[in-house]
Amino acid sequence: MEKRVIFHIDVNSAFLSWEAVYRLKHLGGKLDLRTIPSAVGGDISKRHGIILAKSIPAKKYHIQTGEPVTDALKKCPDLCLVPPNYSLYEKNSRAMMEILRDYSPSVEIFSIDEAFIDMTGMESLFGPPVQAAARIKDRIREELGFTVNVGVSSNKLLAKMASDFKKPDLVHTLFPEEIEKKMWGLPVRDLFFVGAATEKKLRNLGIHTVGELARMDPEILRSYLKKQGEVIWRFANGIDTSGVIPDPPKNKGYGNSTTTSFDVQDAETAKKVLLSLTETIGRRIRNDRVQIQVISVSLRYYDFTQESHQKKLEEPTDVTNEIYEEACRIFSEMWRGKSIRHMGIHTGEVSEQNDCRQLSLFDDQRADHEKLSRMDRAIDAIRMRYGADSVKRAVFLESDKIDHLSGGISREKRTVDYSLQEIR
Secondary structure, eight states, X not given: OOOOOEEEEEETTHHHHHHHHHHHHHSOOOSOGGGSSEEEXXXXXXXXXXXXXXXXXXXXXXXXXXXXXXXXXXXXXXXXEEOOOHHHHHHHHHHHHHHHTTTOSOEEEEETXXXXXXXXXXXXXXXXXXXXXXHHHHHHHHHHSOOEEEEEESSHHHHHHHHTSSOSSOEEEOOGGGHHHHTTTSBGGGSTTOOHHHHHHHHHTTOOBHHHHHTSOHHHHHHHHTHHHHHHHHHHTTOOOOOOOSSOOOOSOEEEEEEEEEEEOSHHHHHHHHHHHHHHHHHHHHHTTEEEEEEEEEEEETTSOEEEEEEEEEXXXXXXXXXXXXXXXXXXXXXXXXXXXXXXXXXEOOEEOOOOOOOOTTOHHHHTHHHHHHHHHHHHHHHHHHOXXXXXXXXXXXXXXXXXXXXXXXXXXXXXXGGGSOOO
16 A cells, blocks of 8 residues: 655744745845744734734744734834734735645645645655655745745644744654654644643643653543543554545634724624624625524623623524624623623534525515525625625714624735835
8 A cells, every 4th residue: 555645834934924025025125024033913902912923033032923912022122013914925825825736636725824735646756755845845935935844744643743843944754653753752732732721631640741642541531631632642643544635624604703992882883893793704605605594692801701692593594684683682682781892703504505495474584585685695796896895884884993894804904004114
């Protein structure tokens, strides 16, 4: 049987690298952000002020992805902060994926800056695995200007672990025979699927390294951590049978959330936020030609406590108004007047689009379902052709605090006005 060869490609400091390359190549910048303590960070005034990516020199100051910008600046007052630009990131990601598909038809996009490639049987075309990996790595650097690490192994788990070894711009192998030497000495937190909470539980069992986890009795782990215990024991021993999946699985649900730039203190404003979230969710559902039947509303309050409730609709739907009205009912039942800083809507029980619908004599909304559905699709088509702002609900015309299409990646994160930026 032919030995599997799997690559994991991981962009080094992706958002920061892509920003650095753009400034150097297109804006006339002279300073490479990758060579100084720098980071991509959100807008503190809009309460999105967290570190999204950091340069390798910034790591020396113990700056962490996900920490507040204010905390990062305390650690490094001279930290060079730049705003996020997701349109730029998506463009770079697509360009990288196109290159990867030149080497194998089996490319699985794992995230915007990561991918797996099944290179089994490609040796006759591109040489031995390490040579092929170096070839891919160098081509990305030469053509796109940013660097990647490539992990090489016989399964996805070990390839991903290998790509996280010393950075940047390197190829690492982690085949089963190398596990004890290269992986077992690592802190257990470095193992994929082990987060902070799991690390704490493992430490209580006296497990501090991946090797100690690998040698642990799996039955003890299963009794202590249930199914996850078995999974991480297998990972610690390099066992992973999952394949590279080029086609992404269908969505099991659609969700959207937003952190408002102000505390929401009244129901009218809260429902405007819910409407703006529903607008974007509805468009995504209709675009995928599916319907949903479960709706959940989540709230995070000013003191960071949170709660969520959900309900199931009598019939599946893809109509914005129907999703919105149910979300409002859920919100009204759960909210007790506490100031809100973050709101979300999530949907589930996804099914294929079905034009058949049970009518009720006592529900006018049901009778209007077909008309509302046609209206939504017409609005989707207009926005697609003429821009997202070409059609707005009247309730948002006088609102400058709430975007009529909010949630997900906000507009200020999708584009940057570089005329307002200092390009060094």
